[in-house]
Amino acid sequence: MAENGKITPQSQDFPAWYQDVVREAELAEAAKVVKGCMVIKPHGYAIWEKIQSDLDRRFKETGHQNAYFPLLIPMSFINKEAEHVEGFAPEIAVVTHAGGKALPEGEQYCIRPTSETIIGHFFSKWISSYRDLPLLINQWANVMRWEMHTRMFLRTTEFLWQEGHTAHATHEDAKDEVIRMLNVYGDFAQEMMAMPVVRGIKTDAEKFAGALQTMCIEAMMRDGKALQAGTSHDLGQNFGKAFDVRFQTEQGREEFVWQTSWGVSTRLIGGLIMTHSDDTGLILPPRMAPVQVVIVPITRKDAEREKVLPVVDGLFRDLKARGIAVKVDDREGKRPGDKYYEWERKGVPLRVEVGMRDVDSGTAMTRLRIAEEKQKIAIDTLATQIPGILDDFQQMLLARAEKFRDDNTVTVDTWDDFLGVFQDGQSKFAWCHWDGTRETEMRIKEETSVTIRCIPLPGQGPAPEPGRCIRTGNPSAGRVLMARAY
Amino acid sequence: MAENGKITPQSQDFPAWYQDVVREAELAEAAKVVKGCMVIKPHGYAIWEKIQSDLDRRFKETGHQNAYFPLLIPMSFINKEAEHVEGFAPEIAVVTHAGGKALPEGEQYCIRPTSETIIGHFFSKWISSYRDLPLLINQWANVMRWEMHTRMFLRTTEFLWQEGHTAHATHEDAKDEVIRMLNVYGDFAQEMMAMPVVRGIKTDAEKFAGALQTMCIEAMMRDGKALQAGTSHDLGQNFGKAFDVRFQTEQGREEFVWQTSWGVSTRLIGGLIMTHSDDTGLILPPRMAPVQVVIVPITRKDAEREKVLPVVDGLFRDLKARGIAVKVDDREGKRPGDKYYEWERKGVPLRVEVGMRDVDSGTAMTRLRIAEEKQKIAIDTLATQIPGILDDFQQMLLARAEKFRDDNTVTVDTWDDFLGVFQDGQSKFAWCHWDGTRETEMRIKEETSVTIRCIPLPGQGPAPEPGRCIRTGNPSAGRVLMARAY
Numbered sequence: 001m002a003e004n005g006k007i008t009p010q011s012q013d014f015p016a017w018y019q020d021v022v023r024e025a026e027l028a029e030a031a032k033v034v035k036g037c038m039v040i041k042p043h044g045y046a047i048w049e050k051i052q053s054d055l056d057r058r059f060k061e062t063g064h065q066n067a068y069f070p071l072l073i074p075m076s077f078i079n080k081e082a083e084h085v086e087g088f089a090p091e092i093a094v095v096t097h098a099g100g101k102a103l104p105e106g107e108q109y110c111i112r113p114t115s116e117t118i119i120g121h122f123f124s125k126w127i128s129s130y131r132d133l134p135l136l137i138n139q140w141a142n143v144m145r146w147e148m149h150t151r152m153f154l155r156t157t158e159f160l161w162q163e164g165h166t167a168h169a170t171h172e173d174a175k176d177e178v179i180r181m182l183n184v185y186g187d188f189a190q191e192m193m194a195m196p197v198v199r200g201i202k203t204d205a206e207k208f209a210g211a212l213q214t215m216c217i218e219a220m221m222r223d224g225k226a227l228q229a230g231t232s233h234d235l236g237q238n239f240g241k242a243f244d245v246r247f248q249t250e251q252g253r254e255e256f257v258w259q260t261s262w263g264v265s266t267r268l269i270g271g272l273i274m275t276h277s278d279d280t281g282l283i284l285p286p287r288m289a290p291v292q293v294v295i296v297p298i299t300r301k302d303a304e305r306e307k308v309l310p311v312v313d314g315l316f317r318d319l320k321a322r323g324i325a326v327k328v329d330d331r332e333g334k335r336p337g338d339k340y341y342e343w344e345r346k347g348v349p350l351r352v353e354v355g356m357r358d359v360d361s362g363t364a365m366t367r368l369r370i371a372e373e374k375q376k377i378a379i380d381t382l383a384t385q386i387p388g389i390l391d392d393f394q395q396m397l398l399a400r401a402e403k404f405r406d407d408n409t410v411t412v413d414t415w416d417d418f419l420g421v422f423q424d425g426q427s428k429f430a431w432c433h434w435d436g437t438r439e440t441e442m443r444i445k446e447e448t449s450v451t452i453r454c455i456p457l458p459g460q461g462p463a464p465e466p467g468r469c470i471r472t473g474n475p476s477a478g479r480v481l482m483a484r485a486y
Numbered sequence: 487m488a489e490n491g492k493i494t495p496q497s498q499d500f501p502a503w504y505q506d507v508v509r510e511a512e513l514a515e516a517a518k519v520v521k522g523c524m525v526i527k528p529h530g531y532a533i534w535e536k537i538q539s540d541l542d543r544r545f546k547e548t549g550h551q552n553a554y555f556p557l558l559i560p561m562s563f564i565n566k567e568a569e570h571v572e573g574f575a576p577e578i579a580v581v582t583h584a585g586g587k588a589l590p591e592g593e594q595y596c597i598r599p600t601s602e603t604i605i606g607h608f609f610s611k612w613i614s615s616y617r618d619l620p621l622l623i624n625q626w627a628n629v630m631r632w633e634m635h636t637r638m639f640l641r642t643t644e645f646l647w648q649e650g651h652t653a654h655a656t657h658e659d660a661k662d663e664v665i666r667m668l669n670v671y672g673d674f675a676q677e678m679m680a681m682p683v684v685r686g687i688k689t690d691a692e693k694f695a696g697a698l699q700t701m702c703i704e705a706m707m708r709d710g711k712a713l714q715a716g717t718s719h720d721l722g723q724n725f726g727k728a729f730d731v732r733f734q735t736e737q738g739r740e741e742f743v744w745q746t747s748w749g750v751s752t753r754l755i756g757g758l759i760m761t762h763s764d765d766t767g768l769i770l771p772p773r774m775a776p777v778q779v780v781i782v783p784i785t786r787k788d789a790e791r792e793k794v795l796p797v798v799d800g801l802f803r804d805l806k807a808r809g810i811a812v813k814v815d816d817r818e819g820k821r822p823g824d825k826y827y828e829w830e831r832k833g834v835p836l837r838v839e840v841g842m843r844d845v846d847s848g849t850a851m852t853r854l855r856i857a858e859e860k861q862k863i864a865i866d867t868l869a870t871q872i873p874g875i876l877d878d879f880q881q882m883l884l885a886r887a888e889k890f891r892d893d894n895t896v897t898v899d900t901w902d903d904f905l906g907v908f909q910d911g912q913s914k915f916a917w918c919h920w921d922g923t924r925e926t927e928m929r930i931k932e933e934t935s936v937t938i939r940c941i942p943l944p945g946q947g948p949a950p951e952p953g954r955c956i957r958t959g960n961p962s963a964g965r966v967l968m969a970r971a972y
Contacts, residue, residue: 033563034556034595035584039608042551042623049552065528066535070520071557071597071628071644072579077519093558094583095597098521099632100576109520111557111581111597122525137528142557142628146585158557 007345009279014223019152021273024345025282028152036150036157040266043346044153046290047269048160052140054192054287055162055264058184064136064164069118071142072109077117080242087209088113091145093157111144116210116235116261119165120243127167127257129248134177135167153270154227154486161265167245167257171236174258178234181262182215185230193268194285194398195219195275196405197229198429198461198481200454205438208261212236218453218481220405221274224427226453226483229271232262270486275401282347283369285397286390293319293326293386294343298336298355311359311379315352318383324390344369349393350386354379368393405429411462411479418470418482422450427484429453431462433476435469444471444482453481493831495765500709505638507759510831511768514638522636522643526752529832530639532776533755534646538626540678540773541648541750544670550622550650555604557628558595563603566728573695574599577631579643597630602696602721602747605651606729613653613743615734620663621653639756640713640972647751653731653743657722660744664720667748668701671716679754680771680884681705681761682891683715684915684947684967686940691924694747698722704939704967706891707760710913712939712969715757718748756972761887768833769855771883772876778811779872780829784822784841797845797865801838804869810876830855835879836872840865854879891915897948897965904956904968908936913970915939917948919962921955930957930968939967 001016002008007024008016022028027044031037040048056066072095079085092110096103103109112118119137127135144158164181168174182199189195197217207214211233218226239245240256249255276283286292297312299305312328319326327348329339336353343351353365353374364382365374368389377385409429412418421428427450434440434452445451455478456462464478487502488494493510494502508514513530517523526534542552558581565571578596582589589595598604605623613621630644650667654660668685675681683703693700697719704712725731726742735741762769772778783798785791798814805812813834815825822839829837839851839860850868851860854875863871895915898904907914913936920926920938931937941964942948950964 031556033560033607034558034604035593037556037558039556040554042553045552045554048554066531067528068526068531068534068646070517070523070525071630072520072523074519090586092584093581093595095579096582097580098578099634107521118520121519144557148585160554 007279007281010222017279018270018274021277021281021345022152025347027269027273027282030150030152034157036147038152038156040160043290044269047272047284047288048266050288050290051192051264051268052162055184055188056140058188059138059162059164062136062180062184064138064166066140067137068139068141069115069122071112073112073115073118075108075110076106077121078110080117081210081238083238084116084210088145091147093144093146112141113143113145114261114263115139115141115143115163115165116239116259117243120239120245120259123165123167123257123259124243124245127245127247130169130250133167133169133247133257134173136164136177137166138162138164151270151486153266153273155267159265159267161263164260164262166260167240168259169247169249169255169257171258174236174260175234177260178213178215178232178262181260182217182230182232185232185262185264186217189217189219189229189268189271190398192285192287193272193275194287194394194401195229195271196398196402198454198456200456200460200481202231202454203438203441203452203480205441206452208233210235210238212238215457216454218483219271219275220408220429220483221271221486222277222404223274224408224429224483226427226429226481226485227267227271227274228453228485229268230262230264233260235259235261276397277347278370281345283397284347284349286349286394289347289349290325291327291343291346291348292324292390293350293352294348295326295328295352295354296336296339297328297330298353304356307359308354308356312354315354315379315382319386322383322387324386349390352382412470413467415470418450419448422448422484425484430482431479432470432482433467433478434480434482435472435474435476440469440471440474449484450482451485453483453485455480493765493767496708503765504756504760507763507767508638511833513755513759513768516636516638520643522633524638524642526646529776530755533758533770533774534752536774536776537678537750537754538648541670541674542626544674545624545648545650548622548666548670550624550652552626553623554625554627555601555608557598559598559601559604561594561596562592563607564596566603567696567724569724570602570696574631577633579630579632598627599629599631600747600749601625601627601629601649601651602725602745603729606725606731606745609651609653609743609745610729610731613731613733616655616736619653619655619733619743620659622650622663623652624648624650637756637972639752639759641753645751645753647749650746650748652746653726654745655733655735655741655743657744660722660746661720663746664699664701664718664748667746668703668716668718671718671748671750672703675703675705675715675754675757676884678771678773679758679761680773680880680887681715681757682884682888684940684942686942686946686967688717688940689924689927689938689966691927692938694719696721696724698724701943702940704969705757705761706894706915706969707757707972708763708890709760710894710915710969712913712915712967712971713753713757713760714939714971715754716748716750719746721745721747762883763833764856767831769883770833770835772835772880775833775835776811777813777829777832777834778876779805779813779836779838780825780834781812781814781838781840782822782825782829783814783816784839786842790842793845794840794842798840801840801865801868805872808869808873810872835876838868898956899953901956904936905934908934908970911970916968917965918956918968919953919964920966920968921958921960921962923960926955926957926960935970936968937971939969939971941966
């Protein structure tokens with residue numbers, strides 16, 4: 001990690017670069033006084049608000065309603081689903097005292113690590129008939145998992161997320177929901193975050209504790225590692241049975257509901273940073289940028305201010321009226337170059353500079369966050385041109401991220417080649433044959449720390465063709481995606 | 487509390503009425519399995535989203551930025567401000583175990599009851615110069631206070647709220663902020679919730695633990711009791727000193743910052759319910775209604791559906807295009823009367839009924855939530871008329887609430903009259919002289935359970951004139967607002 005004000009080059013030390021970008025863009029800082037927690041600073045939180053507002057719209061358009069369930073979960077609930085307790089017990093924080101007294105052993109609570117159990121409990125009270133189904137609920141909340149190795153946005157003890165929880169009359173309906181929400185995540189990542197993703201299925205070893213199946217979206221970071229950016233779980237009847245969530249079918253039979261859950265978190269901000277940013281700092285796609293355009297007036301004397309500021313103000317109003325998030329940086333006592341540098345580090349997509357000479361000539365200098373050169377644009381046409389410029393920049397970032405991923409994706413057929421791709425802690429996306437056993441998966445993970453990110457959904461990877469497992473030589477039905485991961 | 491589907495009359499048992507309305511409108515339910523907590527159901531949460539989105543806009547317009555601080559606060563932090571710890575220690579929930587281990591005594595945490603302490607800690611890291619001031623932060627979060635006597639929305643162990651935290655260079659600036667945010671709350675309550683409020687200052691006995699002064703808005707509920715609906719605190723330099731938040735002034739001196747904090751919570755939903763609702767159920771002012779208009783098609787045969795539904799659909803689109811939150815209730819197997827009843831209980835401001843005869847005559851029957859009679863309106867003009875109808879309804883509810891409050895506000899000059907006003911647990915708003923001592927305030931509270939709600943700000947109560955304390959006969963500088971309270 002470099003000193004304040006500096007950013008370690010990506011190529012020199014990627015983790016240090018990441019920490020530097022988070023600090024210099026003022027996105028977050030480690031809380032230190034609270035183990036593994038972070039403070040999300042205003043610029044970081046504004047990105048989270050962008051994520052929230054777009055996803056929330058997508059959830060509502062697909063028929064979901066928001067609700068809020070308790071932060072605390074009775075310890076006895078966590079213990080009801082066997083796989084669930086095994087997965088989460090080591091990570092929970094426990095409340096043993098409250099209101100000045102010790103709570104009796106049977107009345108202690110944990111802070112929710114996820115809410116399947118408590119929501120399952122309420123589903124059992126709310127659902128009695130097929131007419132109550134599907135029940136489509138989402139919750140925006142904080143959750144807590146006591147992590148040993150924390151990293152801002154990517155893995156923190158407390159994080160913010162949304163968790164969808166739905167109940168259906170048939171397994172078919174539940175499976176449709178799982179894929180529907182996976183696609184909501186995938187579309188959001190590509191359209192809004194300009195972050196290409198592979199949509200696939202987790203192996204049994206990597207699935208959610210208590211699920212029949214977990215689907216995921218996996219994105220490539222600029223160090224070639226994979227980031228699991230969202231998951232969607234087919235819970236089958238596991239929680240329905242654990243919490244006795246039954247309904248009467250149209251034919252009058254009693255059955256357990258079929259449930260799903262799905263979530264994304266503030267981790268997405270880590271994905272956004274590591275998909276686009278560079279050695280200058282953060283790069284934000286315009287649709288995720290709290291400030292899309294910054295206008296810097298350049299004035300040396302009061303006489304110049306009188307001529308320049310009205311032009312800047314007109315441009316500001318014009319852009320605002322077009323729905324562009326625009327900011328004028330007219331702070332005094334700070335040089336234009338320092339302002340440029342600050343907004344570049346914060347990832348603002350477009351900068352507009354307006355000085356005395358620009359006003360006289362009727363043009364302004366503009367600079368896209370990753371352009372080599374400035375571009376001169378007539379001030380009169382700026383406001384009409386900027387929405388298109390931002391759209392193009394959004395598409396360009398997506399194309400750039402896709403190219404980077406494709407350039408760093410390989411098909412590997414031998415163990416030697418595999419070891420070559422992943423040597424010295426490096427990573428790419430590697431499509432490899434695997435024999436389908438947990439044993440081989442674990443062996444590869446132990447030997448190389450490389451994991452199976454997912455079994456691709458149709459169209460998300462190479463066309464399925466039989467082959468031989470890269471490690472054991474045993475038969476394989478098709479290639480899976482392997483990479484080092486966050 | 488009446489059985490499911492029934493609402494106890496307000497006049498018979500107000501607390502039972504309240505619980506029945508909350509249940510029948512499907513706003514929330516007691517969690518039971520988590521002490522004193524509630525589940526906020528979709529209809530209740532949608533009202534909270536309305537509150538959030540409008541307040542958030544007002545906070546941003548007044549220059550505040552959102553951020554997020556840890557849920558857990560080191561126990562040592564709570565102990566740093568003497569009055570603060572005294573006020574909150576009895577209510578906190580403590581995390582003593584995490585990650586499968588007991589935490590050492592010095593590393594235990596409490597779940598935030600409010601965040602002055604942890605935010606003070608970060609302010610001390612972020613602020614060093616007058617150039618860093620004012621620092622204007624808001625947080626949307628859950629907080630926890632272990633309460634013995636809980637009541638949905640009004641007092642629950644966990645609740646959702648926003649907490650503003652600001653730091654300023656001078657006490658003047660901080661005091662301006664305190665009143666600015668009090669007015670944001672007051673304006674929001676009146677303009678959006680149609681809930682008139684008295685803006686005033688809390689007595690020292692009732693102020694926030696750790697503040698120099700607390701300002702508040704107080705609203706009258708339909709049983710004559712007061713609800714403290716929002717508070718804004720002048721923290722002086724108390725937390726600045728406790729957390730060493732210093733800055734260098736323009737003149738180069740080191741000084742402690744002046745801080746404020748201010749908050750409103752899901753309690754506002756309780757206030758909304760008890761300001762407007764009646765024995766039929768919830769009444770929502772249009773600006774707080776997740777569904778502003780419900781259209782109920784009335785069709786008996788398929789042939790009727792074919793003629794009625796296209797008309798309903800056209801109206802739906804037209805209203806939606808005008809930004810009206812409209813819902814079509816075309817559920818089959820449910821009678822129109824049952825639908826009317828359901829939407830009335832849920833507080834939808836306007837119902838539109840469209841049947842075969844209406845389509846033929848080109849008119850539709852409409853009914854405002856509290857109108858005695860239905861009104862016939864030409865279908866062609868409905869969409870253009872409805873925004874105005876909703877605006878009028880909003881104003882009408884505010885006027886009605888103001889009238890109710892004024893009708894139940896009295897000026898009291900003798901102790902006998904005072905006892906008469908508040909006999910048998912009843913309440914009104916009573917403007918009374920008070921001698922300004924904590925002793926008299928406590929005596930009145932112990933004798934009658936009536937409290938001083940606030941010392942009114944200019945224009946918020948009777949013009950200040952000297953008088954004699956209602957209890958002791960000692961001199962008083964002006965009247966204060968007294969009432970029973972939630």
